[in-house]
Amino acid sequence: MAINRRDFLKFSAGTGLMLAAEANVGNRADAKELPRDAVGILYDATLCIGCMSCMVNCKKANSEPGGALYHRETAGKIPYEYEGEEKKYDAPTGLSADTLCVIKAYRENSDAQGGVFSFIKQHCLHCVNPACVSVCPVAALQKDPDSGIVTYNKNRCFGCRYCQVACPFGIPMYEWEKASPSVVKCQLCNHRYAQGSYSACCEACPTGASLFGKVKDLREEAARRLALKPGDTYAYPVNHIEHGKTTEQVVPEYVDHIYGLDEAGGTQYMFLAGVEFDKLGFNPRITNQIYPEYTWSYVSHVPQLIGALLVAGTACRIVTQKLDKEKDRDK
Amino acid sequence: MESNPAIKTWTPATIVMMLLIIFGVGVGVYRMINGLGATTNLNDVYPWGFWLGLDVLGGVAMAAGGFIIACAVYLFNWKKYRPIVRPAILTAFLGYLMAVLALFLDIGHPFRLWHPSIMWQYHSVMWVVAMHVIFYTTTLGLEFSPMLFERLGWEKARRAVGKIMIGAVIFGVMLSTLHQSSLGAVFLIAPSKMSSLWWDTKLPFHFLVSAVAMGLSMVSFETALSQKFLHHKVDKEIYFGLARGVMIVLGFYLCLKLYQLFAVASPGMAFDGSVEGNMYLLEMLVGVILPLCILAVKKYRQNTRVIFSVNVLVIVGVLLNRMNVCLFSMESYNTWRGMSYSPSWKEFVVSLGVVSIGVFLYKMSAKHLPLFTH
Ligand code: SF4
Ligand code: SF4
Secondary structure, eight states: OBBBHHHEEEEEEHHHHHHHTTTTTOOOTTTTOOTTTOEEEEETTOOOOOOOHHHHHHHHTTTTTTTTOGGGGGOOOOOOBBBBOOOOBBBSSSOOOTSSOEEEESSSSSSSTTEEEEEEESOOBBSSSSSHHHHHHTOOOOEOOTTTTEEEETTTTOOOOOHHHHHHHHHOOOTOSSSOOEEOOOTHHHHHHTOOOOOHHHHOOOOSSSEEEEHHHHHHHHHHHHHSOTTTTTEEEETTTSSSEEEEEEOOOOOOOOOOOOOOBBSEEEEEOOOOOOOOOOOOOOOOOHHHHHHHHHHTTTHHHHHHHHHHHHHHHHHHHHHHHHHHHHO | OOTTTTSOOOHHHHHHHHHHHHHHHHHHHHHHHHHHHOOOOOOSSSOOOOOOIIIIIIIHHHHHHHHHHHHHIIIIIGGEEEGGGGHHHHHHHHHHHHHHHHHHHHSSGGGGEEEEEEOOOOOOOOHHHHHHHHHHHHHHHHHHHHHHHHHHOOOHHHHHHHHHHHHHHHHHHHHHHHHHHHHGGGGGGGGTTTTTTTTTTHHHHHHHHHHHHHHHHHHHHHHHHHHHHHOOOOOOOHHHHHHHHHHHHHHHHHHHHHHHHHHSSHHHTTTSEEEEEEEHHHHHHHIIHHHHHHHSSHHHHTTTHHHHHHHHHHHHHHHHHHHHHHHHHGHHHHHTTOOOOOOOOOHHHHHHHHHHHHEEEHHHHHSSSOOOOO
């Protein structure tokens, strides 16, 4: 699916304002550090060939018991999204209740030859301080204290959809068509990770564009790639950074930025690209602010407010009653 | 005490309400069977729509009159407003019941509405809101109960409640203040989606202040209606006092909004012809500027007819504000994501049904309960 540039420009006009507003929030008390064994994905858009193997394997792996697309009623079925009459192949146009991971293409000046071109892979970024987890009133969304994976428990969720409003990346999807719906989002193949395996998308990626590993290793790897000289060759790790498999590639010209290192307070899914990230479908108004702090700076004051209001109310009543009695006496 | 024979149960208005309720319940049942997708036009980019903006956010703001009048009479000892305490509390109680009913239909799993009460996640504003709804609705029930006990002649129960009434009022004022602001705080998490015409770290305070203005207008509005249709005579001074209150609170609110417009957003955003800008201007004109201009004239401030129209303006304006925060403030983000939303007819029918239930219950209470006895 193509990304529309004009709408984007119109929309990004507010970015400066948001940066100005950011300075107002300074409450860091609730911020969490990256868990020591946090795992994540490094996606290098310059390596991605758009084969969509990740999408295919994601859907398959997550339709199995424990997966994010598994439902007892539809067990054994993979929720394909067909396009048109001929039901030939899975063709999702974006994230949906049936699609956790999607590859999109960005092309500038589509008629011109050799224009700027890039793929981008979208799914949950497993934020270090996830907005979705902080807003969920029933703790259906939780962040694993060891792996940092943001999981979802459909038996707790009562369907308020606050997570959808809160996630700055627009990741959680809802099963609108069901009478008994759930939220759907990538859970980094938590069910496979628990059994010693890793994310299906990275397992299927032939080029190393999607690379699984410990977040701190991935951060080092990303920094290493940015330091490489364009035109040199480099042995890019493939699938899992600890598995030692590599492929030799010519180093491209990178945009000097690791998306996800600081965005929204840091994410466990990180990106490298040859095209500016604003063009690749990221909301340009996302700042480096830790999102849960916006609400925590309010919620953390609620106990004090309760106390203050109770005292003020009682005091008010006592004073006015006294004044009333005095008035009666004067009469 | 007997039912009020002057109020007829079956008037044309009641019949219309009954029909609306029947339609609303019908669609409500349809929603329970077929789910949200079949009933509403909500989608992944607009997860919150008409029901949440109007029935829940708007309904709760409308109920603000209850805590303000209770506070004025019981805590500030402004005896003048005693005649409207009971109607105000009843409105608040019904308003909250309606909001809960709308929430029940709006959440994906209606029968899990109770989950927050045992699954605590106190970092979530939504959890705080849920707790407030539970406690405040109970408190309002308690504040309302003397009317029922008087009617039933349960003297003992009445006296028992009377003893804890002041405590309940203080507790209720605290809960309500926090609940109104918490509803604003819900949106603090979405700075990268909302237009800064609305998004601000002071949003909770904006919600509280506008709810107070709305509450005062609402009380005055419904008192006027009760006077006309339900034969409730009140002193004109009450209207004048409420109008003065509306003026002061709105004036303060205007300052807050202007400060926000200049310091956080930029005035240009309001006039750039975008959907957000236009909705912002509409909301401010209808709900704040026009009422303030009218109320600034002393002659108008002392004319119950004019006050009535001003109340309507304020109520519509604050309702617009809630719809804007919930829907239109995210318009450009949502368009960028390639989605649009306009409520389906089923959403309208349910909303009308919910409101009709409230009005009908109010009327029945006026007929059968000692609502207007001072
Ligand atoms: S990207 Fe969105 S859904 Fe994923 S962890 Fe972050 S806030 Fe939650
Ligand atoms: S929709 Fe479910 S998972 Fe999302 S915030 Fe509400 S209860 Fe939590």
